[in-house]
Amino acid sequence: MAKPIKPTKPTERRVRRTEDTPTALSYQLDACRSRSGITAMVVADEEGNLLAASGDRFVCEEVAGRVVIAGRRIQEFHGTLLSPEQHFDVQMRKIEIDGAPLMVCAVGGNAAARNAEISRGADGARRILALAA
16 A cells, blocks of 8 residues: 655755845855856946955956956956956856846856856846845
């Protein structure tokens, strides 16, 4: 005779939660980064200010400060950013939330991983910032 099936609780995929918007954005970027093995992820405003970051702080600040130059003119960037100390393989996608342009960037790893995590990071940023509004 078959055993009756016990109902199970739904599994919560998000392990860390917070009401603090910058922390929630950073958690989202952490999840993207750990899933793909990329070096860093950034959400920055059009002035190059970090709104959220995951990965080495120096890398995040350098990328945010440099990608803003390209982000003013284009929607997406795939390429290498140079700094006096090193170079960064970067993908950037500009998104708009409540009329404000934001840049979501992925650094390191391969192009396919950066592309996938940029999409996840952008979707997460939209969701988190919509809840904060």
